[in-house]
Amino acid sequence: MDFKECGYSLANKEQMRKTSALTFQSTEKDAKKDTHFENLMTNLSNAYASDLLPFKDGKDLTECFLLQVVDILLHYIKKSFDVKSKILDFHHPHQLLEGLEGFNLELSDHPESLEQLLVDCTDTLKYGVKTGHPRFLNQLSSGLDVIGLAGEWLTATANTNMFTYEIAPVFTVMETILLKKMYEIIGWGETEGDGIFSPGGSISNLYGILIARYKQYPEIKRKGMTELPCIVLFVSEQGHYSVKKAAAILGIGTDNVIEVKCDERGKMIPAELEKNILQVKRKGQTPFCVTATAGSTVLGAFDPLQDIADICERHGLWMHVDAAWGGGLLLSRNYSHKLSGIERANSVTWNPHKLMGVPLQCSAILIREKGLLEACNQMQARYLFQPDKPYNVDFDTGDKTVQCGRHVDIFKLWLMWKAKGTSGFEAQINRYMELAKYFYKVLKKKDNFKLVFDAEPEFTNVCFWYLPPRLKHIPKGFERDQELQKIAPKIKAQMIEEGTAMISYQPCGDKVNFFRMVFSNPATRQTDVDYLIDEIERLGKDL
Amino acid sequence: MDFKECGYSLANKEQMRKTSALTFQSTEKDAKKDTHFENLMTNLSNAYASDLLPFKDGKDLTECFLLQVVDILLHYIKKSFDVKSKILDFHHPHQLLEGLEGFNLELSDHPESLEQLLVDCTDTLKYGVKTGHPRFLNQLSSGLDVIGLAGEWLTATANTNMFTYEIAPVFTVMETILLKKMYEIIGWGETEGDGIFSPGGSISNLYGILIARYKQYPEIKRKGMTELPCIVLFVSEQGHYSVKKAAAILGIGTDNVIEVKCDERGKMIPAELEKNILQVKRKGQTPFCVTATAGSTVLGAFDPLQDIADICERHGLWMHVDAAWGGGLLLSRNYSHKLSGIERANSVTWNPHKLMGVPLQCSAILIREKGLLEACNQMQARYLFQPDKPYNVDFDTGDKTVQCGRHVDIFKLWLMWKAKGTSGFEAQINRYMELAKYFYKVLKKKDNFKLVFDAEPEFTNVCFWYLPPRLKHIPKGFERDQELQKIAPKIKAQMIEEGTAMISYQPCGDKVNFFRMVFSNPATRQTDVDYLIDEIERLGKDL
Structure with missing residues (x-):
């Protein structure tokens, strides 16, 4: 058949x-x-x-059934890319629960x-969200890459586990090759570099901090933290919440994560970092790690990595760079300078599932010093990592991880790299940067939109408020903020209800709810940007 | 088109x-x-x-390309199930690296x-391992479920993230329904139960211990472990290594994991547990958690959960059950009694990707007390978990997890449950148990095979040595062990070289390398069992 x-x-x-x-x-x-x-x-x-x-x-029925599933999927894929289709058909949780x-x-x-299963597949997609739609701009991970998708279909079919070369020979070697590629791009020397793909940026950041702690206090692995001094790490107030989460999990405690002040663009202020380090030391606590952010979640800011590296060197601290969002920019010759200094980091988180558009999930933790990852995590389970195997067991990666079984996240990235080449990623990322500049310029001309930071965007994040006519003439201050706070949620709720576009909003520090536009969806065009602006005005003008 | x-x-x-x-x-x-x-x-x-x-x-080219990928996959699927095809075409890492x-x-x-990409897809599968092959018996997760596969293809196409209902409305509701189903099966009351799907059993076990610690010392989240007494947990010497790994990560330390002695079947001895708890208390340390194992990795043993629950109650300890492997047995009315007492656990790890045959990865951590999971892990990131959303935000699960983004692991399980019903899982699992009994009976009759524990198997694990004729007459002891240690690796290496079957081996305690047969592959038939025995004899008789 x-x-x-x-x-x-x-x-x-x-x-x-x-x-x-x-x-x-x-x-x-x-x-x-x-x-x-x-x-x-x-x-x-x-x-x-x-x-x-x-x-x-x-055999024949299997083929027939799977082809019908694929037909449903192909129909969905074509609809996802069709700007005229709705992004979602919104229903409340209780409606889905009731049927x-x-x-x-x-x-x-x-x-x-x-x-019936085919009907269920159709319905599952019908009531879901088309994250590949050109006007889905809601998350740092958006878009649907066809090659990456093909990679995921193959991965699911191969249905294997990364822990040993024995059962994942091709995938473990692909991981080795891709990690090496990433060390080179970061700028580490030939003899440096170790790493592993993990289930997302939060776990990758946890790895970074875990390894930092292990490097300074290897005895914690056996003895725990009870007998230790109070150890402290630093991250900017705009850094990702996973750093605090990791501190909670690792038994360090969120109180021992010092949030360093940022400038108005959202970049960590090096002088503030140094001041905080000295304060901590004066209190008798022990600084051990700084997490710098390369591409912050909301504002898209890049911390000054060279300055931070200098401070880390001066105080003997581990430097971890959370480049989950910004790492992809290293592939662009025009923009990689924004991460200058990343080569001095001890560890880096880099999520190809964000800017590079790889399907979820695909995140790497990269460690400059070889051997630490394994020394920190290995438990030498003899039922998996037998030393008497007939091949070079260095390719059994399972003893490097915080997991045991590990999902194959590498093939889709490998296939996409083959398909696009480094140059293809570069072109795609440059286009996002151009779109962000275009969006900024258009907004700047409109007096009912107000930028959160009024300068050409550093990255693809552009943050802004929409001011309905009735708010435009209220002077800046508490009264206007009280009202402005409600505008973005109302516009967003209406967008979801109508299924026309999706964009995120949030408050941040003393700033009330504002929209965050972000470009990482390969389907988004300039016309979609124009549409979004019109749509916000349409939905917001009478609020 | x-x-x-x-x-x-x-x-x-x-x-x-x-x-x-x-x-x-x-x-x-x-x-x-x-x-x-x-x-x-x-x-x-x-x-x-x-x-x-x-x-x-x-559009047309996309459809054409994806259909050709699917054609390659369908060809592979049919070959995987064909007992006459090789399981793998073995090559060394350096050969793959060289091309x-x-x-x-x-x-x-x-x-x-x-x-070229299509050729690469074909080659990736050609040099990989057919984990769905009827004679792939190498891991606890094996086999290829066609419905689960269809579920994964759809999941990849939907390419979304579990952290909010906003972008995964159907999947988050499916997770709610499945977790509730699992609480019911465990035997928890109507008002009990909380949980989340995680990236594998090791992370689920980490969750269990993390929540146990939080319950007793909620201040650790903020203050860290430095000011705490030394806290201690217990697991059997046959328990999974991820318990020690979690202790290392959490800052508890592996020295503070006490390995409790087992009986000859591999079950934790309750009297030994109690003795260990008292010893720890006498040393001035603080016991806080016991991890019982329901289905151990190598021997397939079930710890006596009722006795352990009694001890935990007596000493006020959290009871975590690692049922990653054994949890599926709860679906069998004939065999669920082996986990009697699991309803008294405070938390349970259960991996549907093992006995239930769901594609990798699919693991749940289930917590009896509601609210703890969120209280322990929440960081209230305002850019994701806005309280002013237009729907019931209880369905935003992201603040319960140790992750931020989270892969959709639920749909394949949901679709398989729809497809098989609880009764379908039950029938499949009962068949594995019958195969294990059959295998045991055949081995028992053969004098060149020796069982590691000579009694009808408790679970689908059957552990055994093959004794080549030249070893049969050497008396038990150091000299024979020295030789016997080398037999399983040699047979396994030859199997891999020829691609005829895959089965794991390991040493365990004072026992030298033995084979572990395990049934969780729906394609495996009695004839494959017979084949495996003949194959081991063929490859081993002259060693």
């Missing part, structure tokens, strides 16, 4: 029901084949998972037919 | 090259359509990722053609 036999389009439930009612028009001459195919189609309504492979006669037009999420003791 | 236009089979590189050289025989009448299709085919060798969506004319017959893993600055 090939695609021809199973080939028809299942755009929606109605169409599917029609199809399974045998309205399919075959162009094949072979009557026998036709009958076989028609039987499979009829069977879907009374065929079950147990009829699929590994059931011995399940919607035959979409029942409850689970039963008994199996459902394969036909 | 539908499947017919793009429909042809790409079994291997040669075939693909032929196809792209336009040897495809269309049965379509429409000459225009034919030309369009043929153009796309020709184009693959000089088409690039940048020609795919979101490029404005990329194999046109499979070059190095990355370049420039893009490769779509045709």
Whole structure:
């Protein structure tokens, strides 16, 4: 059987029901084949998972079922990229829990037919959010890369685990190659560099701080922290919350994370860092690590890495750079200078699933000193990491991680790199930077929009308020803020209700709710930027 | 365009090259359509990722490319289930690094053609390990579930993030439903239960211990562990190494994990646990948590949960049950009694990606007391978890986790549950238990095989040595052990070399390398069991 036999389009439930009612028009001459195919189609309504492979006669049905799933997915992909389609069809949690037009999420003791499963797949996508839509601008990770998607489909099919070369030979070698590529791009020397892919930037940041602690106090691994002095780390007040989270988990405590003041652009002020370090020392506590941010979440700020590296060197502190968001910029010759000094870091978090557009999840923790990662985490489980294997067991990565089993996050990145080359990533990222500049220029000209920081954007984040006419003439101050605070949530709620666009908002420090525009979606065009501005005005002007 | 236009089979590189050289025989009448299709085919060798969506004319090419990827995957799936195909085509790491017959893993600055990417996909699978093969018995997670696979393909296409209901409305509600189902199965009351899906059992165990610590010392979150007494946890000597790993990460220290002695079956001895607790208290240290194991990794042992629960109650200790491997057995009415007492646990790790056969990764941490998970982990990041959203923000799960972004691991499990019903999982698991009993009975009759523990298996693990004729008559003791230690690795190396089967081995305590057979692969049949025994004899008899 090939695609021809199973080939028809299942755009929606109605169409599917029609199809399974045998309205399919075959162009094949072979009557026998036709009958076989028609039987499979009829069977879907009374065929079950147990009829699929590994059931011995399940080969054709398996192929037929999977091709129909793929047809649903292809239809969804095309719709995702279609600017005229809605981003979402919003429903409240209680509506989904109660069930919607035959979409029942409850689970039963008994199996459902394969036909019902296809309907469920269609409905799952129908009530979800099209994160690949050109006007989905809600997160740092957005867009749908077709090559990355193909990579994920293959990864799911291979269904293996990164812990040993034994069962993931190709993927573990790909990881080695990609990590090396990333060390080189950071600017580390040939003999430096170690790392691993982890389940997201928060875990990568946790790794950085864990290794920093291990480097200074290796005995903690065995003895714990009880007998230690109070150790302290530093991050800017605009740094990601995962740094505090890591401190809580590691037993360091959030009180021992000092938030260093930022300038008005959101960059850590080096003099403030040094002042904080000296204060901590004076209190008899022990500084051990600074987390600098390269591309902050809300404002897109880059901390001054060279200055921070100087301070870390002066005080003997580990320098971790959280470049989860900004790391991708290293691939652009025009903009990589913004991360100048990253080569002096002891560890770096870099999420290819953000700026580089790799499907979720794909995050790397990179450590400059070889051997630390393994020394810190290894437990030498003999049932997995036998020394008497027939290959070079250095490729068994499982003893370097905080996990045991580890999802294969590498193949999609590898395939995308093959597909685009470094130059393809560069072109894509440069385009985001141009879009951000364009957006800034347009906003600047409009007197009902106000920029949170009025200068050409440093990164692809552009933060701004929309001021409805009735607020424009209230002078800046508490009264206006009270009202302005409510504007972004109201516009966003309406956008979601209508499904026209998605953009995030938040308060920050003393600034009330503002929108954060961010470019990392390859489908977004200048026309979508123009649309978004018009849409905000349309939804906000009478608020 | 539908499947017919793009429909042809790409079994291997040669075939693909032929196809792209336009040897495809269309049965379509429409000459225009034919030309369009043929153009796309020709184009693959000089088409690039940048020609795919979101490029404005990329729709047909995108569909064509993805369908060809799917064709490669379908071919692989059918081969995986074919007992006559090799499980792997073994090569050493240096061979993969150097490149194999046109499979070059190095990355370049420039893009490769779509045709080359398809070749790379084929090669990636060719040099990998078929974990769905009926004779892949190497890990606790094995097999390829077709419904789960379809679920993963959809998940990848939806490419979203679990942290907010806002961008994952269907998936977050599905998680709520599945967690509730799991609390019910564990036997917790209606008002109890909280939980989250995490990136694997090690992280789930870390959650259990983290929450246990938080419950007793909530101030650690802020203040860290420095001012605390030395806190101690307990796990059996057969428990998973992730418990020690978690202690190292959390700043508790591996020295403060007491390994409790087991009986000869690998079960924790309750009297030993109590003795250890009293010893620790006498030393002035503070016990806070016991991790019991339900289904140990190597021997498949179940700790006596009721007895352990009694001891935990008596001493006021948190009881965590690591049921990563054994949890699935709760779905079998015949065997769930082996986990009797799990309803008294404070937290449970349960990995549907193991016994239940869900594709990697899918692991849950379940906590009996509501609210603790969020209280322990929340950081209230205002850019993600805005309180002024237009829906019930209880469904934003991101503040419960140790992560920020979180992969969607729920849909494949939800779809499999719909597809099989609870009864389908039960039947599958019962079959594994029967296979284990069968395997045990066959081995028992053979005098060149020796069981590590000679009694009917408790779970699907069956551990055994193969004794080549020359060792059979050496008396038990150091000399025989020295030789026996080398047998399993040699047989395994030969199996890998020939690609006929995969089964793990390890030493354990004072026992030298033995094989661990384990049943969790739905494709494995009794004939594969017979084959494996013959294969071990064939490869081992002259060693």
